[in-house]
Amino acid sequence: MTALMESEKDVNEIAKAIASALKIDVEIVDTELIRVAVVGKLEYMKGKKLFTSGFNYKRSINTGEKFIIELPGENELCEGCEWHGDCIYKMVVYAPIKGKDEVVGVISLTAFNDEQYEILKNNLNANLSFVDIMANLIFSKVMENRMLKDTLIMKDKLNQVINSIDSGIIATDNEGRITHINQVGIEKLKLFSKENILGIKLKNIFPALEYEKILNSREKNLKKQEICNLINSKHDKYIVNIRKVFFNNELEGIVLSFENYNNAKSSAYTLVSGDIPISTDDIIGHSAAMSNVKKMTLRIAKSNSTVMLIGETGTGKEVFARAIHYHSLRRDKPFVTINCSAIPDTLIESELFGYEKGAFTGANKLGKPGKFEIANGGTLFLDEIEALPIHMQPKLLRVLQEKEVIRVGSNETLPIDVRIISATNANLENAIKKGEFRADLYHRLNVIPIVIPPLRERREDIILLTNYFIDKFSKVMGRNIKGIEKELDTLLLNYPWPGNVRELKNAIEFAINLEEGEYITINNIPLTIREFSEPQEIKEQTLKEIENYHIKEALNKYGWDENGRLLAA
Structure with missing residues (x-):
């Protein structure tokens, strides 16, 4: 659409004004004639649209010049017109509508009869001056409408940007009345619609926000610690960021962004942790044992039931925990891990449940959210759950039952929605008998037990994993290792791998660091693996006897009860 067509209403009003003032027929034509x-x-x-009769308009548009045609039917400028020699016009004035670098159209003053001819001819200079003024007025209107259009387009783009931001955005005037709120803001506040919120005072939404103090502050740009506040509104906590808006050094209002406190914590954790999502497709292993575990993982992923991953050290329990989270309905929420054996007994409660400011000596002066708060909406992975101190077990059980936490040093309960996945390499049923683990907590955590098989029970995957780690570490170290020597196959397949996949991974990394050729040789394998040989009596036994031997060894290690049989399976 041309500039004149976009300003059609204004153009028509001005055309009528010209015709009324001069008593002359008026046409206004755009650049497309x-x-x-x-x-x-x-x-x-x-x-x-003008065709052959419009070339004089085209001439004015192309040259940007004004010109007059008397006796159009006979004028040489009219040659080529379909009405040349038989024109109904008596006289025509063409005046371009232009700015400094642009012509947007042409005004024509046309006399069809002798009376109009006399008016146009006898007052020509005055009429030309008047039409120039009108042309300038039209051009000004065009520019005004163009600026308005650009402003509206920019406003729409900004609204699209603002509505795509994850934070709520509120703008106010200099008296604190809300003038704008984005869609995310409406959703986060829950109780308000846009129609109900515009025009009301900001302090009605955020009562704890010291709005007058912010307005009266002398600083134009508030420091970070001053613009990030924890406030309480409708029992929901928000992190608020405020910036002042000035025009000609006069305060016009503020722009406030806000985020739900728990969401902000979870987002920050996800950003800092930098976790890479893991699906079952990323787990290396095609053996029947591993395929069954993968299928089980996919079946239970979308449930909210607690899961206990049981397996020896190095079998990849955390990898499966991440895969469960990835395939769950919580995949877009945080996956938070805590190793129960890595945290001192005195700190485990504050790590899990968080603490308020001043809760104990050395505590962060602002307080700190616990792992449950950070994982809210997502998944919390409790690794080495057997190491959880006995005094903490009833507190964890209460959280699982009540679905709420209380920070250390606080009486306020915080609702949480977290799926729990725990992991152990111990026999918890034996621990229960010894009084080291609570039976009620065990049953709460062990709703869905999944046993991760040790590497020696899925030997079909050993060479597959070996090649995967060779490729991985070769790329990391800039090496060109193509594989392993043939004689290594038997050694790697027969070795019992007490450290499981983690031990195999470390062995390959060790070998690639030392290997100078294209294939890993036996001389560059760790000594513990290189010197391994199975007991002679086992070698001489039948396959069935070997299987029975390994089953008994596993049961002796894990126990002959139900949980031990699961671990030994």
Whole structure:
């Protein structure tokens, strides 16, 4: 659409004003030779395009010059027009509508009869001056409408940007009345619709926000610690960021962004942790044992039931925990891990449940959210759960039952929605008998037990894993290791791998660091593996006897009860 067509209403009003003032027919044509406005004899042609009869308009557009044609039917400038020699015009004035670098159209003053000819001819200079003024007025209107259009487009773009931001955005005037709120803000506040919130005071939404103090502050740009506040509104906590808006050094209002406190914590944890999502497709292993565990993982992923991953050290329990989270409905929420054996007994409660400021000596002066708060909406992975101190077990059980936590040093309960996945390499049933683990907590955590098989029970995967680690570490170290020597196959397949996949991974990394050729040789394998040989009596036994031997060894290690049989399976 041309500039004149976008300003059609203004153009038509000005055309009528010109015709009324001069008693002359008026046409205003745009750069595509379309009659945008017509007043007079040819009004029925409004909106129609000029063809052969429009080349004088085209000449004015191309040159940016004003010119006059008397006796159009005989004038040499009219040669080529379909009406040349039989023109109904008596006289025409063409005046370009232009700015400094742009012509947007042409105004024509047309005399169809002797009376109009006399008016136009006898007052020519005054009429030309007047039409110039009108042309400038039209151009000004065009620029005004163009600026308005650009402003509206920019406003729409900004609204699209603002509505795509994850934070709520509120703008106010200098008296604290809300003038704008984005869609995310409406959703986060829950109780308000846009119609209800515009025009009300900001302090009605955030009562704890010291709005007057912010307005009266002398600083134009508030320091970070001053613009990030924890406030309480409708029992929901928000992190608020405020910036002042000035025009000609006069305060016009503020722009406030806000985020739900728990969401902000979870987002920050996800950003800092930099976790890479893991699916079952990323787990290396095609053996029947591993395939069954993968299938089980996919079946239970979308449930909210607690899961206990049981397996020896190095079998990849955390990898499966991450895969469960990835395939769950919580995949877009945080996956938070805590190793129960890595935290001192005195700190485990504050790590899990968080603490308020001043809760104990050395505590962060602002307090700190616990792992449950950070994982809210997502998954919490409790690794080495057997190491959880006995005095902490009833507190964890209460959280699982009540679905709420209380920070250390606080009486306020915080609702949480977290799926728990725990992991152990111990026999917890034996620990229960010894009084080291609570039976009620065990049953709460062990709703869905999944046993991760040790590497020696899925030997079909050993060479597959070996090649995967060779490829991985070769790329990391910039090496060109193509594989392993043939004689290594038997050694790697027969070795019992007490450290499981982690031990195999470390062995390959060790070998690639030392290997100078293209294939890993036995001389560059760790000594504990290189010197391994199975007991002679085992070698001489049948396959069935070997299987029975390994089953008994596993049961002796894990126990002959139900949980031990699961671990030994």
